[in-house]
Amino acid sequence: MKNTNDALKKITDDVVGSYDIHGGINHIEGCTLPSQNSVKEIIDTLMDIFFPGFFTSNEISGTDLKDFTLNKITALNDLLTNEIIKSLKFQHRHQQDSSDNIEETIAKKSAEESIFFLNKIPEIRKILKTDVEAFYDSDPAAASHEEVIVSYPGIFAIAVYRAAHELFNNKIPLIPRIMTEYAHTKTGIDIHPGANIGKYFFIDHGTGVVIGETSIIGERCRIYQGVTLGALKIEFNRDDDGKVIECNKRHPTLEDDVTIYSGATILGGKTILKKGTLIGGNAWVTSTTEAGDKVVFDTSNTQKVFKK
Amino acid sequence: MKNTNDALKKITDDVVGSYDIHGGINHIEGCTLPSQNSVKEIIDTLMDIFFPGFFTSNEISGTDLKDFTLNKITALNDLLTNEIIKSLKFQHRHQQDSSDNIEETIAKKSAEESIFFLNKIPEIRKILKTDVEAFYDSDPAAASHEEVIVSYPGIFAIAVYRAAHELFNNKIPLIPRIMTEYAHTKTGIDIHPGANIGKYFFIDHGTGVVIGETSIIGERCRIYQGVTLGALKIEFNRDDDGKVIECNKRHPTLEDDVTIYSGATILGGKTILKKGTLIGGNAWVTSTTEAGDKVVFDTSNTQKVFKK
Amino acid sequence: MKNTNDALKKITDDVVGSYDIHGGINHIEGCTLPSQNSVKEIIDTLMDIFFPGFFTSNEISGTDLKDFTLNKITALNDLLTNEIIKSLKFQHRHQQDSSDNIEETIAKKSAEESIFFLNKIPEIRKILKTDVEAFYDSDPAAASHEEVIVSYPGIFAIAVYRAAHELFNNKIPLIPRIMTEYAHTKTGIDIHPGANIGKYFFIDHGTGVVIGETSIIGERCRIYQGVTLGALKIEFNRDDDGKVIECNKRHPTLEDDVTIYSGATILGGKTILKKGTLIGGNAWVTSTTEAGDKVVFDTSNTQKVFKK
Numbered sequence: 001m002k003n004t005n006d007a008l009k010k011i012t013d014d015v016v017g018s019y020d021i022h023g024g025i026n027h028i029e030g031c032t033l034p035s036q037n038s039v040k041e042i043i044d045t046l047m048d049i050f051f052p053g054f055f056t057s058n059e060i061s062g063t064d065l066k067d068f069t070l071n072k073i074t075a076l077n078d079l080l081t082n083e084i085i086k087s088l089k090f091q092h093r094h095q096q097d098s099s100d101n102i103e104e105t106i107a108k109k110s111a112e113e114s115i116f117f118l119n120k121i122p123e124i125r126k127i128l129k130t131d132v133e134a135f136y137d138s139d140p141a142a143a144s145h146e147e148v149i150v151s152y153p154g155i156f157a158i159a160v161y162r163a164a165h166e167l168f169n170n171k172i173p174l175i176p177r178i179m180t181e182y183a184h185t186k187t188g189i190d191i192h193p194g195a196n197i198g199k200y201f202f203i204d205h206g207t208g209v210v211i212g213e214t215s216i217i218g219e220r221c222r223i224y225q226g227v228t229l230g231a232l233k234i235e236f237n238r239d240d241d242g243k244v245i246e247c248n249k250r251h252p253t254l255e256d257d258v259t260i261y262s263g264a265t266i267l268g269g270k271t272i273l274k275k276g277t278l279i280g281g282n283a284w285v286t287s288t289t290e291a292g293d294k295v296v297f298d299t300s301n302t303q304k305v306f307k308k
Numbered sequence: 309m310k311n312t313n314d315a316l317k318k319i320t321d322d323v324v325g326s327y328d329i330h331g332g333i334n335h336i337e338g339c340t341l342p343s344q345n346s347v348k349e350i351i352d353t354l355m356d357i358f359f360p361g362f363f364t365s366n367e368i369s370g371t372d373l374k375d376f377t378l379n380k381i382t383a384l385n386d387l388l389t390n391e392i393i394k395s396l397k398f399q400h401r402h403q404q405d406s407s408d409n410i411e412e413t414i415a416k417k418s419a420e421e422s423i424f425f426l427n428k429i430p431e432i433r434k435i436l437k438t439d440v441e442a443f444y445d446s447d448p449a450a451a452s453h454e455e456v457i458v459s460y461p462g463i464f465a466i467a468v469y470r471a472a473h474e475l476f477n478n479k480i481p482l483i484p485r486i487m488t489e490y491a492h493t494k495t496g497i498d499i500h501p502g503a504n505i506g507k508y509f510f511i512d513h514g515t516g517v518v519i520g521e522t523s524i525i526g527e528r529c530r531i532y533q534g535v536t537l538g539a540l541k542i543e544f545n546r547d548d549d550g551k552v553i554e555c556n557k558r559h560p561t562l563e564d565d566v567t568i569y570s571g572a573t574i575l576g577g578k579t580i581l582k583k584g585t586l587i588g589g590n591a592w593v594t595s596t597t598e599a600g601d602k603v604v605f606d607t608s609n610t611q612k613v614f615k616k
Numbered sequence: 617m618k619n620t621n622d623a624l625k626k627i628t629d630d631v632v633g634s635y636d637i638h639g640g641i642n643h644i645e646g647c648t649l650p651s652q653n654s655v656k657e658i659i660d661t662l663m664d665i666f667f668p669g670f671f672t673s674n675e676i677s678g679t680d681l682k683d684f685t686l687n688k689i690t691a692l693n694d695l696l697t698n699e700i701i702k703s704l705k706f707q708h709r710h711q712q713d714s715s716d717n718i719e720e721t722i723a724k725k726s727a728e729e730s731i732f733f734l735n736k737i738p739e740i741r742k743i744l745k746t747d748v749e750a751f752y753d754s755d756p757a758a759a760s761h762e763e764v765i766v767s768y769p770g771i772f773a774i775a776v777y778r779a780a781h782e783l784f785n786n787k788i789p790l791i792p793r794i795m796t797e798y799a800h801t802k803t804g805i806d807i808h809p810g811a812n813i814g815k816y817f818f819i820d821h822g823t824g825v826v827i828g829e830t831s832i833i834g835e836r837c838r839i840y841q842g843v844t845l846g847a848l849k850i851e852f853n854r855d856d857d858g859k860v861i862e863c864n865k866r867h868p869t870l871e872d873d874v875t876i877y878s879g880a881t882i883l884g885g886k887t888i889l890k891k892g893t894l895i896g897g898n899a900w901v902t903s904t905t906e907a908g909d910k911v912v913f914d915t916s917n918t919q920k921v922f923k924k
Contacts, residue, residue, distance in 0.1 A: 004693070004727065004731070007731050007734075007735075008686065008689055008690055008693060008731075008734070009686065011689055011731075011734045011735055011737065012682060012685050012686040012689050014735075014737075014738045015665060015685055015689065015737050015738055015741070016681060016682055016685055017738070018737075018738040018741045018742065019668070019681070021742075022741055022742055022745045032669065033669075033670060033762055033766050034766070035670075035671060035766075036671060036766065037671075049323060052327070053340065053341075054341060054343075055343060055344060055345075065324060065327070066320060066324055069320050069323055069324055070316065070317065070320040073316055073319055073320050073323065074316055077312070077316060090762065111312065115312070115315050115316075115319075118315075118316070118319045119319055119322075121319065121322075121323050121326075122322045122323055122325070122326040125323070125326045125330055126326065126329075126330055129330045136550075140552045140558075141485075141500065141502075141521050143481065143550075144550065146341055146398065146482075147481075147482055147485065150341050150342070150343075150344065150482065150486060151482070151485045151486045151489045152489070153489060153492065153493065173759065173763075174762075174763055174766065174767070177757075177763065177767045178766060178767045181767045181768070181769060184769065184823070185769065185802050185803065186493050187493065188496050188515070188516070188804050188823045188824075190821050190823060190841075192757065194757075205498050205518045207492070207496045207498060207515060207516045207518070207804070207823060207824070208496075208515070208516045208534070208804070208823045208824045208841060208842055210821045210823070210841055210878070213757050224538075225498075225516060225518055225536065226516055226534060226536075226824070226842060226879070228841065228842075228878050228879070228897070230840075230878060230897075242752075242759075242760065244756045250756075262518070262536050262538060262573060263534070263536070263571065263573060263879065263898075265878060265879060265897045265898055267897070276924070281536070281538075281573045281575070281592065282571075282573055282590065282592050282898065283919055284897065284898050284913050284915050284918070284919070285915075286915075289921075290923070290924070291924065292923070292924025293921055293922070293923060293924065294921070294922040295919055295920075295921050296919065296920055296922070297592050297918060297919060298917075298918055298919055298920045299592050299593075299594075301606075301609040301610070301917040301918060302592070302605060302606055302609060302610045302917070302918045303591055303592070303603055303604065303605055303606055304603075304604055304606045305597070305601055305602070305603050306601070306602040306604070307598070307600070307601060308584070308598070308599065308600025308601065357631060360635070361648065361649075362649060362651075363651060363652060363653075373632060373635070374628065374632055377628050377631055377632055378624065378625065378628040381624055381627055381628050381631065382624055385620070385624060419620065423620070423623050423624075423627075426623075426624070426627045427623075427627055427630075429627065429630075429631050429634075430630045430631055430633070430634040433631070433634045433638055434634065434637075434638055437638045444858075448852040448860045448866075449793075449808065449810075449829050451789065451858070452858065454649055454706065455789075455790055455793065458649050458650070458651075458652065458790065458794060459790070459793045459794045459797045460797070461797060461800065461801065494801050495801065496804050496823070496824070513806050513826045515800070515804045515806060515823060515824045515826070516804075516823070516824045516842070532846075533806075533824060533826055533844065534824055534842060534844075570826070570844050570846060570881060571842070571844070571879065571881060589844070589846075589881045589883070589900065590879075590881055590898065590900050605900050607900050607901075607902075609914075609917040609918070610900070610913060610914055610917060610918045611899055611900070611911055611912065611913055611914055612911075612912055612914045613905075613909055613910070613911050613912075614909070614910040614912070615906070615908070615909060616892070616906070616907065616908025616909065
């Protein structure tokens with residue numbers, strides 16, 4: 001037993017020593033980063049506001065709906081302000097300032113950013129309603145709007161993306177990405193918060209979907225499981241501060257009414273799928289289509305059948 | 309601070325206003341839907357009954373096994389009855405009835421449906437045993453039946469599907485789909501509760517697997533990660549009540565002993581993979597095969613190699 | 617109500633009866649297996665040691681870092697020793713020994729194995745640092761090392777794999793696989809603990825990635841979502857004890873600086889991707905490449921475009 005204690009102390013010394021040597025992968029005595037747990041709490045609260053009564057166990061009556069909503073919004077404001085403070089402190093960690101100016105400035109800006117975001121909620125709900133309609137209209141297995149909300153992972157991923165996108169637009173660091181990665185964990189759908197996605201968006205099944213940072217997606221587009229909207233090649237440079245230099249649009253553009261079936265891969269920042277394009281499953285597209293094109297995988301040259 | 313409170317109240321009014329305008333995506337003062345949390349609890353309890361001693365932390369001895377099981381089954385009956393009541397109330401939400409008849413009828417039917425389901429458990433366990441055997445027989449990395457149960461995500465997904473399928477067969481709304489979507493979240497395997505799947509079913513790795521609502525799968529079939537059993541085209545109409553009109557079989561049929569390797573896509577309700585068909589990875593199949601066919605991706609026409 | 621109780625008792629008898637008949641899928645009065653919950657706790661503690669301050673909510677100061685670390689390491693030692701005891705008891709479950717020898721031997725060995733593993737932590741952290749650098753260098757969307765750790769699922773999956781691999785190397789049963797399957801659930805990335813993976817490893821997005829048990833991966837390799845390193849065919853035999861006979865290397869080898877884009881499938885134990893090979897998205901490779909080869913999907917023979 002004494003031996004074990006000695007061994008554990010020795011190991012502790014070695015591990016703490018490794019924090020000194022390999023600094024950079026640990027985060028000590030700096031500002032605390034926004035944590036995965038706090039961001040999860042933000043998303044849970046947000047979903048209760050987006051779709052009240054769907055995820056909570058208790059019935060909500062019309063009379064206490066206002067109280068319920070005020071409580072949720074107040075809680076969300078506290079959580080979000082707090083995490084924005086952390087993320088901005090992290091962003092300014094290399095800045096030196098003897099006065100308390102930065103602390104104060106960050107606290108003020110964080111409170112403002114949180115309120116700015118909360119003000120966007122009615123607008124986000126308006127777009128989410130169009131998404132729910134698109135799901136209902138696109139899948140015969142959906143028996144009601146309610147079923148879509150309570151059981152389709154695509155709706156969860158899109159709701160989290162639409163919220164994270166607003167924070168991303170206001171240049172809040174870290175939090176938007178942690179939000180969409182939480183949705184990625186739950187749904188297998190990986191939408192970068194920087195992507196621009198129009199109304200009536202439908203993702204079915206969704207596992208393996210990747211939508212890159214500079215993708216642009218029009219209205220009424222439909223995407224199935226395993227579809228990648230990616231970069232054709234990945235080359236970039238960073239300046240001395242680690243900032244990426246000249247990283248232009250590297251992911252594709254989908255105009256309105258584009259449908260992409262499962263497993264298809266669309267690559268490149270200059271690739272445009274024009275209005276109404278339909279891409280068949282497993283297809284591979286790296287150049288612009290014309291409006292109404294159907295691109296399908298041609299099995300006649302690609303597969304062999306061996307008879308028994 | 310006063311400003312913040314005013315801002316939060318204003319936001320609350322706007323959000324509550326948006327519930328009025330964009331009604332349909334929120335669920336207030338209606339019947340409460342079955343919630344994701346309650347369904348998760350049902351699945352956890354069910355797994356303790358299917359595989360006692362595997363997921364609970366304490367050892368179970370033969371003497372208290374009966375008490376343990378009775379407790380779990382009683383708990384499951386309460387949980388399930390309660391959620392079925394919610395789902396049936398939701399289904400009948402448009403029906404008007406001044407008397408309490410509907411409430412009573414639903415309560416009675418829900419209790420019966422729950423008992424009906426519980427009676428199926430021994431039969432489901434019998435089939436699950438064949439699935440565990442199929443995993444052990446198909447993967448050299450599996451060192452024991454116990455390892456299969458405790459660490460293979462495919463077994464979890466299949467167990468949840470087999471339970472949800474029984475509820476689906478009895479036309480219980482919403483719950484079966486929420487169950488399989490929970491398994492989808494945990495495993496990346498998306499099996500619609502409506503699919504029909506025979507004994508000795510094996511899914512390896514599983515991420516990205518999609519098995520559509522009207523798929524039929526025979527005995528001793530094996531499916532790998534990223535395989536889609538999907539619809540060839542998705543066209544359907546709804547009647548005035550939103551009910552889907554004439555939506556026939558739109559997903560494929562697999563006869564016995566069919567193997568489909570990773571990333572392959574099989575589409576269409578009339579597509580039949582006859583007995584013993586083997587589909588190679590990344591293949592794309594939209595027509596019926598003959599018994600014993602091997603369909604493989606032919607790289608000679610599909611890939612270019614550029615030398616350095 | 618009495619009827620319900622009778623029904624539940626009857627069901628309990630049937631279910632308990634099914635434990636007798638279909639024994640083998642349940643685990644009663646044997647040794648308790650390592651549970652998913654305990655392994656999850658081990659991983660959470662480990663991540664707090666690998667990346668202190670990233671996942672915990674409180675700031676850690678330099679002064680209490682040593683106490684924090686000692687506490688975590690002591691807790692990890694207790695958890696791990698306990699689960700190793702379970703896994704070794706399970707492994708020796710068929711052995712008969714009237715004395716207490718086996719119990720004692722297992723307890724002693726488990727304590728030693730736990731300390732052996734803990735001693736590896738500084739070394740694992742050293743390699744993980746190279747992985748974090750590879751992520752930062754490979755993705756223009758990564759703004760800092762910290763962002764990589766807190767939001768990239770690939771880093772989580774690789775960290776869990778590198779820890780599980782050490783236990784696998786020491787032939788600890790069950791636990792390594794449960795560990796990597798937990799990461800699989802969270803990230804969609806399925807790395808078998810038996811795989812050998814060099815420094816500076818990068819996995820982007822990651823959903824659907826499968827890296828088989830006997831894969832060998834060099835340094836500075838990059839893998840994208842949906843990539844499979846798999847077996848070409850799966851044939852094996854077991855001896856009377858269920859042990860697999862002669863199951864040689866069945867998954868591919870990647871030399872240094874290999875990049876494989878999304879959805880590509882590389883199969884076979886004799887397939888070697890030589891240094892600097894680049895495999896394009898959706899490609900299908902079952903034979904050895906030469907150094908510097910680029911293998912790309914050729915759409916000219918594989919796709920048809922139908923004009924409107």
